[in-house]
Amino acid sequence: MAIKINNKSSKPDNIVVKENDTIEKCMQLEKELPNFMRDYFIYLRGAVATSSRYAYLNDIKFFCSYLIESDLYTRAENIKDISLEEFEGISSRDINLFIGDYCNRYYKLKANDKVLYENNNKSLSRKKSSLSTLFKFLFRNGQIENDITGGFNPIKLPKPQPDAIKRLEIDEVSIMLEAVENGTGLTDKEKDYWLKTKLRDRAILILFVTYGLRLNELRELNISSFNFSRGEFMIYRKRGKEVLMPINEACEKVIKEYLEFERPKKDKIQEEHQDALFLSLQKKRMTARSIRELVKKYTSIGMNTPRSKGYSPHKLRATAATSLIETGFSIYDVQNLMDHDNVTTTQLYAAHRKNLKRDIVENFDWLDDDKILGKK
Structure with missing residues (x-):
């Protein structure tokens, strides 16, 4: 049965549907987990974002499956039957x-295949965090006598290194945009698609390298997200944040050209996709996978590498950040635009500037009186 939306919020229907899908997945996980965790489920609903709630519940289900599989901690045969006492x-x-x-x-056995899974420290740290929130809550809620989380082993996360940041150089961005403009570097088969989608693809790439949008932020854009008369558009970020962004002349131009000359007319599109900004050739909202493949193709042309070596949309986010800093914008301005929770993340992009130390010392020479004293 199709769900009808009675949307009285300021959010567009596609954002409401996406959030509802995640909530439905959370509710299904809760049904599979032990009943004594019910208070914890209620706590999660108000304490964390919906996406984090889903990740926590997945991790806890995985842990409960381990308890059943190891046969060391419970007599239960099903996750639902694990007791609070156990x-x-x-x-x-x-x-x-x-x-x-x-x-x-x-x-894990999957379709008669034995599949090996490995987790890096970042994944292990998230699993630890999920279990920490659960055991801390059960202790605070008076359901267990001791808080065991103080004895959890620390997990060292590697410190991000500026040199490890992958992004396009400014000249590579120019080559990429020239490719989407003129079809240079595309195979004959790719040109067949390019002829039908070049204005859409150009608008997508321009938005990525101008605003450093996340993949889902771009994918969920609607025509109604844009108010060209006021020069702004709305994006929906992580944790349900709604952010108004100013639109510059270049972005307005490429979006309007796509809407006028290439995007199918409204009466040719199914109702649920009529407001979606970027459509596939099937006249449906583009999938995350198709956007990734598009970006991978054009970035590989920009870098003159095989298609398999092309970059992800997140690398274009890094490109936007470093390019803005190299142009002269402060890290705090860039932090605000990119929606970084902590300025130290933005500082990584600033530290990535090539030859930054060399530029500083070459322009500050104590033996050069003209430079130090500002003489001409």
């Missing part, structure tokens, strides 16, 4: 063994 018998050492030993490298 959970209370779990120690911090048990958690450390689960995260540090089992999660690090494990096998």
Whole structure:
């Protein structure tokens, strides 16, 4: 049965539907988990973003599956039947063994195949965080007597290195945009598609390198997101944030040209996709996968590499950040535009500037009186 939307919020229907889909997935996971966690489920609804809630519940289900599979901590045959008493018998050492030993490298049978799974420290840290929130809550809620989270082993995360940031150089961006403009570097087969989508693809790439949008932020854009008379558009960011962005002349031009000359007319599109800004050749909202492939294709042309070596949309986000900083904008301005929670993230892009130290010392020479004293 199709769900009808009675949307009285300021959010467009596609954002409401996306959030509802995640909530439905959360509710399904909650049905599969033990009943004694019910208070914790209610806590999560108000404490974290919907996407984080879904990730936490997935991690907890994975842990409960491990309890059943290992046959060491519970007599239950199904996750739903694990008892609070059995959970209370779990120690911090048990958690450390689960995260540090089992999660690090494990096998699963899938369609008669034995599949190897490995988790890096970032993934292990998230699993630890999910279990920490659960056990801390059960302790605060008076359901278990001890807070075992203080005994969880620390997980060292590698410090991000500026040199490891992948992005396009400014001249590579120019080559990429020339390719989408003129079809240079495309194969004959790619040119067949390009003839039908070049204005759409150009608008997508321009938005990515101008605003550093995240993939889903761009994918969820609607025609109604844009108010050209006021020179602004709305984007929907992580944790449900609604942000008004100013639109510059270049972006307005490429979007209007796409809407006028290439995008199918409204009466040719199914109702649920009529407001979607970027459409596939099937006249449906583009998928995340198709946008990734598009970006990969054009960035590979910009860098003169095989298609398999092309960059993801997130690398265009890095391109936008470093380009803005190199142009002279402060890291705080760029932090605000990029929606970085912490300015240290933005500082990584600033540190990535090539020859920054050389530029500083070459322009500050104590033996050059003209430079130090500002003489001409």
